[in-house]
Amino acid sequence: MVFSSLFFVFFFLAVCYGCYFLGRTTKARNIILLVSSLIFYAWGGPALVFLLCLMVFVCWAGAILIDQTCNQKTKGALCAVTCAICIAILVFYKYTGFFLSTAYSIFDVDAAIPSIALPIGISFYTFQLISYVIDVRRGEVEAQEKYWLLLLYASLFHQCIAGPIVRYADVNFDIENRVIKREEVSRGITRFSVGLAKKAILANGCGAIFDKLFNDASGNPLGADGIAGLSSAAILLGCFCYMLQIYLDFSAYSDMAIGMGLMVGFHYKENFNYPYIADSVTDFWRRWHISLSGFFRDYVYIPLGGNRVSIPRHILNMLVVWALTGFWHGANWNFVIWGLYFFVFLVIEKYLIKPKRNPSLAWRIPRILLTMTVVFFSFMIFKFTDMASLGAAVGGIFTSNGKGFGDVHTATVFKNNIFFIVVSILACTPIVPAISRLCERTRMTAKFAAAIGAIIPSLILVISAFALAGDSYNPFLYFQF
DSSP states (O other): OOSSSHHIIIIIHHHHHHHHHHOOSHHHHHHHHHHHHHHHHHTTOHHHHHHHHHHHHHHHHHHHHHHHOOOHHHHHHHHHHHHHHHHHHHHHHHHHHHHHHHHHHHHTOOOOOOOOOOOTTHHHHHHHHHHHHHHHHHTSSOOOSOHHHHHHHHHOTTTTTTOOOOOHHHHHHHHHHOOOOHHHHHHHHHHHHHHHHIIIIIIHHHHHHHHHHHBOTTSOBOOHHHHHTSOHHHHHHHHHHHHHHHHHHHHHHHHHHHHHHHHTTOOOOOSOSOGGGOSSHHHHHHHSSHHHHHHHIIIIITTTTTTSSOHHHHHHHHHHHHHHHHHHHOSSHHHHHHHHHHHHHHHHIIIIIOOOSSOOHHHHHHHHHHHHHHHHHHHHHHHOOSHHHHHHHHHHHTTTTSOOSOOHHHHHHHHHHHHHHHHHHHHTSTHHHHHHHHHHTSOOOHHHHHHHHHHHHHHHHHHHHHHHTTOSOOOOGGGGO
């Protein structure tokens, strides 16, 4: 079950929240949310719920033992063992095939690699549970004595599949003491509606443009040989649309998660801050997937010493963080390369270029263009898991395939979608929120503002429903991680 489906929007969510608001107490509402979340998660495979419950039990028991222990060494040992169990489970499900295929390739072993299904969302809820155990170890939060409430935290269907990575410290008060406010419910509905539209209309549309250029006549993705036959313009346009798609798709999921949380009194932190207006790679990672970069900063980078060490050690710390960041995204070498690609540019910025903060507009525009060029090629690495296909795509941009720059098919695709592409670009910038704030400052009566606030989300929902009507399954890109 995915957020971007008519069944979820008009049945599951409606029934869940209908029952939720019938609940008289926070405890009753928590039970309704927990049951709904487990049903939602079990939709992808009932057996996966037992794995989630097991990992939550390990962290629940481990955190209680840590909280009850006075000896600091024992606390550290319990924390290490608990986190190691979680990481071992994640590694088994996500990386067993990768490790075996790599080993078989190195030692020239001809053997079958077992197929292990990746539990949906395991990368996200594993990090949430690890952050909870470490925070208990640090004394930043108290251990949750009720197992079912910790299970609720880890399994909340708003964000358990693809983030944001919500820390227990951010929602522990909301779990048992939240208050539902009409204004927040209204904002939540609007945020959810906007996210649904970003996914159903913009992200899916950008993905369709990429498919027109990178799929064959049968609808199958082109291999390295097929990509080598594309013009430079086709590769540039397709990969640019993928760059738009991955932001619109992932930020849409975060918008919907934050919106659904607000509807029932949970306050999740922002996960994106318009990363495509970043004027440096450092700035980009302050804006992109904020919950993930914050996790690696607080639980890996700073414990390693951060930047309060010698230059060689600092570079090593950055190398570890970015190798892990890339590897977290997937069990394939292209993701490791993707992380190391950013590592190289971050080191260059830190020790060679040292860009100034708050530059003038005349300097900021070329810096944004340069940063987005770096990001553009990073998402090519991210997209093409096959190194041969990646090489063909990068080489094709510089016309090394001998196909020239443009072709009739690409020109037709571009002309037919130019308005849509412009709208998608604008959706990646803060222009629309700026216009909204400007309207709020005008002399708009309270009744008119309330009417607009009710009409716009409803209109967006209707348009999104039409966009989804012909698609039976619309998975978010980050479901695979």
